[in-house]
Amino acid sequence: MRSRPDRRALVITSAGTKAFSAGADIDGLAGRGLVDELDGTLKGQRVFDRLSRLRQPLIAYVNGYALGGGCELALACTFRVAAPRARLGLSEVKLGLVPGYGGTQRLIGTGRALDLMLSDDMLGPEDALAMGLINRMIPEDEGLDGALAYAARFADKSPVAMSLIRESVRQGMDLPLNNGLVIEAQNSVLSYRTADGQEGLNAFLAKRSPQFKDE
Known part of the structure; x- marks a missing residue:
């Protein structure tokens, strides 16, 4: 995207329909030492920070589960739109872990962010929209075309x-x-x-x- 300034907006989503991103590979995490874990978390933060600073608007089309790091990936985007089957949550606390990539409290405030991170609740698109976690629900029959139409709103802007x-x-x-x-x-x-x-x-x-x- 940095090398293609002619692209006015970008939509990211998953190839399948079950999950947008289910987060980290738990088997891989279990075998990592503290130094490797810290290094991996800091690298992830840098990647997400670069995504959030892309010059063009970045839209996440959440078309399934977005959990843990997958939810935080969506939060790093400029906007989030979601299919009716979408489920968003920060499930790290269920494993005795702490979310490491940030962003939640900036979107929905400290109280709601803590509720989401401490409860392990998964939000459907209606609740996520009411909370301000997503920007729009995309009807099932529109799918990716609906997300692209959302992105097209920025194509004629400066x-x-x-x-x-x-x-x-x-x-x-x-x-x-x-x-x-x-x-x-x-x-x-x-x-x-x-x-x-x-x-x-x-x-x-x-x-x-x-x-x-x-x-």
């Missing part, structure tokens, strides 16, 4: 503007409100100076659709 918006939100989450507003103001002013920003303004005045070039 990649520059979308990137600046996401960066404002990402940085603002870790800062006091006043500091976050400064970053938002800076990125807003910067957007006016981009070619896409000028194209958007000119297109509006000319009553035509803008042609954004990611500049």
Whole structure:
């Protein structure tokens, strides 16, 4: 995706219909030492962080079980859409383990995140949607086409503007409100100076659709 800036959005899903991702290989985990386990967890965090920072929106189509690390993979995406058969959960506590890739509390708040991590509950798409864990349910008859249609909503938007918006939100989450507003103001002013920003303004005045070039 970094080498293909012409791609405006990406959908990831599984090849089958039983699971989006059921998490780690338990047999493999059982034989790992502490050093290997820490190294593997830190590598996983770096991978998920890179996914979350992709310039283009990344959409997870959860079409089955998304458990443990599989759920956290979905959380690393910009958006999550789910089929009716989807089930999401952080099941590590059932094995006496701790989720290691993060992201839950940022999406649904500390209280709900703790409830999900400590209870081992699996959420269906209705509950996940109400909680803010997913963005949309995709009807069974739409399947992957429905997820692609969700992603297509971003195809005609300015990649520059979308990137600046996401960066404002990402940085603002870790800062006091006043500091976050400064970053938002800076990125807003910067957007006016981009070619896409000028194209958007000119297109509006000319009553035509803008042609954004990611500049």
